[in-house]
């Protein structure tokens with residue numbers, strides 16, 4: 001997605017919130033929140049499928065768990081197009097999603113989804129994965 005479009009969208013969403021009478025202190029949070037909303041909108045607009053035909057059989061099975069559990073409250077496109085790649089990020093986000101009321105994600109499925117996302121990131125987001133690992137080691 002074009003960076004400029006993203007910035008314009010963030011400004012628009014921020015302005016919508018800022019038009020409601022809020023304090024200057026809240027304004028910073030508004031921009032942060034708007035950025036998150038726009039980013040999520042953009043993730044949602046991306047592809048909602050992963051071609052797992054070349055993945056190992058066990059990962060193809062794990063994909064089914066991921067696809068059914070992680071598309072309950074938002075599109076599957078959201079996790080698929082999110083910029084998370086390294087294991088700690090997936091651990092953090094899966095835990096966060098699990099704790100949401102009515103998530104229906106049991107620890108066993110969470111582990112399967114975690115293994116899938118870890119594998120998938122190394123294949124599909126190879127560049128990002130390696131860059132993030134390098135940054136972490138600093």
Ligand code: HEC
Pocket residue numbers: 036040069070071072073074078079082084093094096097098100101102103104105113
């Ligand atoms: C119970 C509902 C629910 C389920 C099930 C769920 N999510 Fe979410 N997810 C949300 C909500 C609500 C948000 C919006 C941001 C927030 O509240 O954290 C979100 C946001 C996200 C984001 C964007 C977060 C960000 O800050 O960039 C990712 C990535 C994500 N979910 C991944 C997943 C994955 C992976 C799964 C399956 C393990 C999953 N979600 C299952 C409710 C859910």
